[in-house]
Amino acid sequence: VxxxxxxxxxxxxxxxxxxxxxxxxxxxxxxxxxxxxxxxxxxxxxxxxxxxxxxxxxxxxxxxxxxxxxQDKIGPVASEDAGAADLGNSAAPGLSDILAETLAALTSLGYSEQEVLPVAESHLAGCTTVEQLLKETLKALGSGR
Missing domain, CATH: 1.10.150.20 (5' to 3' exonuclease, C-terminal subdomain)
Structure with a gap:
């Protein structure tokens, strides 16, 4: 084969x-x-x-x-690395985790990462939890459709 x-x-x-x-x-x-x-x-x-x-x-x-x-053999996730690089200079370390979890949740709902990432990053500053960022991102995505 x-x-x-x-x-x-x-x-x-x-x-x-x-x-x-x-x-x-x-x-x-x-x-x-x-x-x-x-x-x-x-x-x-x-x-x-x-x-x-x-x-x-x-x-x-x-x-x-x-x-x-x-778990130990699979290597790094590119989207986490990109999120950490974008956030490294201006944000607290926990924010990249919030962004990564939000992206994972939205991609599991069927959104593409390219569609979600810019919207989630734009709302990241005002959110301290995954739930807040998810809610704000879904609102923004819903208003655009």
Missing amino acids: LYGFATQDEYDLFMLLIGVNGVGPKVALGILSAGTADSFRLAVHQKDIKGLTKMPGIGKKTAERIVLEL
């Missing part, structure tokens, strides 16, 4: 996934096609078992095994 990948990053993630007990090539391809590599990394870093079980072929035990085995 021949497998193809758009990027080296996807290939590397595929190889890590098939190394997990209970995850074969078919399930690994399903995971990669269900979302972006960064959204998968974010789910693993945040130990989002519920989000992982929504991917094709992943049950609760497999999701827990993926988080356990890949």
Whole structure:
């Protein structure tokens, strides 16, 4: 069987996934096609078992095994790095966590990161919790539609 990948990053993630007990090539391809590599990394870093079980072929035990085995091997999430770089000079360290969690929540609702990131960043200054930022971002996104 021949497998193809758009990027080296996807290939590397595929190889890590098939190394997990209970995850074969078919399930690994399903995971990669269900979302972006960064959204998968974010789910693993945040130990989002519920989000992982929504991917094709992943049950609760497999999701827990993926988080356990890949948490240290999976590498950094690009969206977290970008958020930290943008916020590093002017904001407190906790704000990048608020932004990352808000982005994860909104992308799980079906919004694209490119659509959500500028809106969330513009409302970040006035928010101290994920809930506040999520509410403000959803208001802004809803008024634009």
